[in-house]
C-alpha cells in the first residue's frame with residue numbers, strides 16, 4: 461500500500477511523493493497524506 465508523504469528533500473525542499481511502506485523508511489517524513497494507487501516513486505511498486 462502506498463501513501464502520499466511530504467518528505468524532507470535536498471536544499472530545504474519538501475516534495476510530496478507517493479511511496480510504499482518500505483521506501484518511506486528511507487525518508488524523513490514531514491507529514492503523511494492520503495492513500496494512493498500511484499506507483500511508488502522510488503521502487504515503482506504498482507500492485
Ligand SMILES: [Zn+2]
Nearest residue numbers: 480483500503
Ligand atoms: Zn517503494
